[in-house]
Amino acid sequence: MLFNSFSFAVFVPIVFGLYWFVFQKSLKAQNVLLLFASYFFYSCWDWRFLFLLMFSTALDYFSGLQIAKTVTDKYRKIWFYSSIGINLSFLGIFKYFDFFVLSFQNLLLKIGFSVDVFTLNIILPVGISFYTFHGLSYVIDVYKKRIPTEKNFVDYAVFVSYFPLLVAGPIERATHLLPQIKAKRNFNYDEAVLGLYQIIWGLFKKIVIADNCAHYANEIFNNPGHYSGSTLVMGALLFTFQIYGDFSGYSDIAIGVSRLFGIELLKNFAFPYFSRDIAEFWRRWHISLSSWFKDYLYIPLGGSKGGKWMQIRNTFIIFLVSGFWHGANWTFLIWGFLNAIYFLPLLLTNKNRVNLEIVAKNQCLPTWKESIQMGITFVLTVFAWIFFRANSLASAIQYIKGIFTKSLFSVPEVRPTFLIILIVGFVLVEWLGREGHFALDHFRKVGNRFFRWSFVMFLLVLLFVFGKEEQEFIYFQF
Amino acid sequence: MFLLLFFLVDKLFFWKIQSLPELEFDKRLEWILEGKMNKEILIFGSSRAQHNVYSDAIQDSLKMTAFNLGYRGSNIDFQLFLLKKVLKHNKKPKIIFLTIDEEAAFHAEKTLQFRYDKLYNLVKYQEITNELIVRNDFSPFAFGWYCARLGKEQFLGRKEKTKYDNWTAAGTVLLDFTAADLNKKKYPLVHYNIKSELPELIAAFKEFQHICQVENIKLYLLVPPNFAYKNKEFVDRVKGLIVNELTKFYYENSNEFVESKYFYDESHLNKKGAILYTNEIIKRLKTEIQPNNSNH
Numbered sequence: 165m166l167f168n169s170f171s172f173a174v175f176v177p178i179v180f181g182l183y184w185f186v187f188q189k190s191l192k193a194q195n196v197l198l199l200f201a202s203y204f205f206y207s208c209w210d211w212r213f214l215f216l217l218m219f220s221t222a223l224d225y226f227s228g229l230q231i232a233k234t235v236t237d238k239y240r241k242i243w244f245y246s247s248i249g250i251n252l253s254f255l256g257i258f259k260y261f262d263f264f265v266l267s268f269q270n271l272l273l274k275i276g277f278s279v280d281v282f283t284l285n286i287i288l289p290v291g292i293s294f295y296t297f298h299g300l301s302y303v304i305d306v307y308k309k310r311i312p313t314e315k316n317f318v319d320y321a322v323f324v325s326y327f328p329l330l331v332a333g334p335i336e337r338a339t340h341l342l343p344q345i346k347a348k349r350n351f352n353y354d355e356a357v358l359g360l361y362q363i364i365w366g367l368f369k370k371i372v373i374a375d376n377c378a379h380y381a382n383e384i385f386n387n388p389g390h391y392s393g394s395t396l397v398m399g400a401l402l403f404t405f406q407i408y409g410d411f412s413g414y415s416d417i418a419i420g421v422s423r424l425f426g427i428e429l430l431k432n433f434a435f436p437y438f439s440r441d442i443a444e445f446w447r448r449w450h451i452s453l454s455s456w457f458k459d460y461l462y463i464p465l466g467g468s469k470g471g472k473w474m475q476i477r478n479t480f481i482i483f484l485v486s487g488f489w490h491g492a493n494w495t496f497l498i499w500g501f502l503n504a505i506y507f508l509p510l511l512l513t514n515k516n517r518v519n520l521e522i523v524a525k526n527q528c529l530p531t532w533k534e535s536i537q538m539g540i541t542f543v544l545t546v547f548a549w550i551f552f553r554a555n556s557l558a559s560a561i562q563y564i565k566g567i568f569t570k571s572l573f574s575v576p577e578v579r580p581t582f583l584i585i586l587i588v589g590f591v592l593v594e595w596l597g598r599e600g601h602f603a604l605d606h607f608r609k610v611g612n613r614f615f616r617w618s619f620v621m622f623l624l625v626l627l628f629v630f631g632k633e634e635q636e637f638i639y640f641q642f
Numbered sequence: 643m644f645l646l647l648f649f650l651v652d653k654l655f656f657w658k659i660q661s662l663p664e665l666e667f668d669k670r671l672e673w674i675l676e677g678k679m680n681k682e683i684l685i686f687g688s689s690r691a692q693h694n695v696y697s698d699a700i701q702d703s704l705k706m707t708a709f710n711l712g713y714r715g716s717n718i719d720f721q722l723f724l725l726k727k728v729l730k731h732n733k734k735p736k737i738i739f740l741t742i743d744e745e746a747a748f749h750a751e752k753t754l755q756f757r758y759d760k761l762y763n764l765v766k767y768q769e770i771t772n773e774l775i776v777r778n779d780f781s782p783f784a785f786g787w788y789c790a791r792l793g794k795e796q797f798l799g800r801k802e803k804t805k806y807d808n809w810t811a812a813g814t815v816l817l818d819f820t821a822a823d824l825n826k827k828k829y830p831l832v833h834y835n836i837k838s839e840l841p842e843l844i845a846a847f848k849e850f851q852h853i854c855q856v857e858n859i860k861l862y863l864l865v866p867p868n869f870a871y872k873n874k875e876f877v878d879r880v881k882g883l884i885v886n887e888l889t890k891f892y893y894e895n896s897n898e899f900v901e902s903k904y905f906y907d908e909s910h911l912n913k914k915g916a917i918l919y920t921n922e923i924i925k926r927l928k929t930e931i932q933p934n935n936s937n938h
Binding site: 169170173582617620621624625628629630631 | 644647648651652781782783787789790792793794797798
């Protein structure tokens with residue numbers, strides 16, 4: 165059941181109606197409803213993997229209880245490491261087993277040994293990277309005594325499986341989400357309207373921007389040898405907007421849907437393409453994952469406390485792990501490595517925390533300096549996306565070689581005029597709304613109702629016109 | 643209030659939808675839906691029907707009205723859809739020719755699809771919209787909302803006419819030029835892979851035959867000449883799929899088709915080839931139909 169599908173458009177109002185009009189008096193009943201709705205939502209992908217989700221939930225819930233109950237450090241550690249180990253094993257088997265086996269086979273082949281290897285060829289359970297990280301964060305927080313153990317299984321299961329964030333995040337923290345699940349929720353009209361705005365904007369990003377960019381980007385990335393350098397640049401640019409529209413669109417829909425149920429999810433994107441340096445970009449892109457890695461990997465590794473060398477080492481580790489989290493392919497590792505390289509000059513010059521506020525705050529336009537900084541950051545990001553999107557490392561190299569030819573200065577063969585107009589409009593709306601949580605956050609404050617309604621109607625028409633085919637979200641594969 | 647206003651705004655697209663058929667050069671499906679396809683002989687198939695079977699010659703020789711409903715790049719599923727629409731809105735034909743694409747007819751093939759694009763400009767007809775919804779090409783929103791029936795192509799204006807859009811009076815497009823990529827290589831033996839057939843295409847083929855049988859329409863299956871090869875295994879496979887004994891299967895073609903001068907590309911005849919091939923069909927038909935007619 166995709167967020168951009170008719171079935172989801174039917175599913176949400178039904179759950180919404182039951183939640184606020186049938187079970188509104190009982191928090192317990194509301195949470196049971198959310199759990200059933202989430203399991204139903206997940207089983208629409210593949211009901212067999214629902215058991216894996218349930219097992220993972222039960223494991224972390226039980227581990228949390230045992231860690232809290234056990235007095236001796238030794239047994240606490242045993243429960244803690246067992247839970248972490250089993251969670252990571254599932255992730256390793258489903259996501260990385262074939263990658264490691266085939267990489268090992270290739271390595272042996274290169275040194276002259278030919279071996280037959282055993283691969284699993286199993287389907288990656290959708291959302292496994294996301295719900296595993298939910299569970300890990302809970303177990304780590306309980307072990308570190310940052311949060312109390314959750315004793316109510318239903319509440320804990322809703323935290324792990326809550327349907328808006330189940331398959332592609334944002335990656336929530338127990339400290340943020342669990343208290344909301346346990347608290348009585350009241351319907352807030354303004355929040356619900358804001359949620360609807362966010363859903364519509366997310367759908368626009370996904371259906372109108374991302375899916376249309378994908379149409380051209382896929383063609384260009386799948387056949388890089390057929391196109392001129394300028395067209396390859398066009399392909400990389402279109403993928404840049406595709407990945408942003410796709411993933412931030414998904415996050416907007418997830419956060420918007422959750423607002424309808426009175427639950428606030430973590431912000432996942434904050435206009436990353438307006439960043440002035442790569443450090444700012446990473447504070448604005450997939451925020452819930454970046455902060456997860458910061459809290460559960462970077463800081464435990466020592467963070468920046470051990471001097472410059474340790475800070476650089478830990479930064480490289482974070483980016484490589486982040487790349488590998490995205491998928492079992494060398495292309496993701498190189499993408500992570502490249503971002504770490506981009507980060508390096510900022511670390512060495514202690515300028516990685518300079519641009520903390522959104523660009524041109526309370527201003528209409530950026531300064532020349534800011535424009536140049538944004539331009540450079542954007543170009544670096546586009547270049548890194550080539551590795552992220554390419555089917556293999558060889559294909560990425562072929563793509564980059566193809567760009568740097570004489571044909572770079574020719575007119576691109578692919579010129580989707582209507583799409584470029586849409587992207588320009590999209591960037592303009594994002595720029596105007598960059599000081600809010602999402603582009604239309606302050607939209608309700610625009611005085612003229614006629615303008616607001618006309619704009620939303622225009623978006624709805626675009627959604628219908630462009631929404632003929634349901635396309636999967638890129639991040640479902642991660 | 644907002645929803646009510648949006649409902650009214652959506653109704654403005656009614657006029658756009660009414661004007662969409664003007665964007666389409668190919669009026670054949672519209673004529674079918676309007677009940678204007680009352681012919682005695684109809685030709686169904688892909689581009690191999692559209693370009694290889696000269697319906698005007700059949701009409702003149704047999705003194706029976708004929709029309710070519712071959713659609714480039716269409717599969718048997720689309721041809722079945724057309725047949726159902728013809729029978730629903732028009733007088734039933736006496737004879738149907740159905741060309742079968744060697745190799746590709748029952749396989750997952752990029753070049754042979756259900757031609758959704760031929761339906762998009764006809765969404766003013768509720769049955770066309772319903773068909774697109776049933777086939778999951780449109781979301782169920784299209785049932786009630788006009789704007790959900792429109793795609794961006796419908797706003798981009800009329801496409802330019804190509805050399806493939808020159809229909810004769812009886813609906814054939816003759817190719818009086820040769821493709822640049824005519825492959826002159828010959829492959830004496832090509833194996834046919836039954837295992838990779840799609841069950842839904844086989845089912846559509848059988849249903850097509852079944853409808854003709856129930857409606858008492860004479861069905862002639864044609865495998866037009868292919869310059870590169872002749873696939874005997876495929877012919878045997880089609881024979882095995884014929885469910886009605888009265889169905890005729892023409893798969894043997896004149897030896898003259900070994901020459902490249904009759905071909906546009908390896909699997910399509912040019913004008914000269916189409917005339918020659920159609921004359922062969924007419925000769926066979928005359929021996930079968932006219933004695934029967936004279937008996938009556």
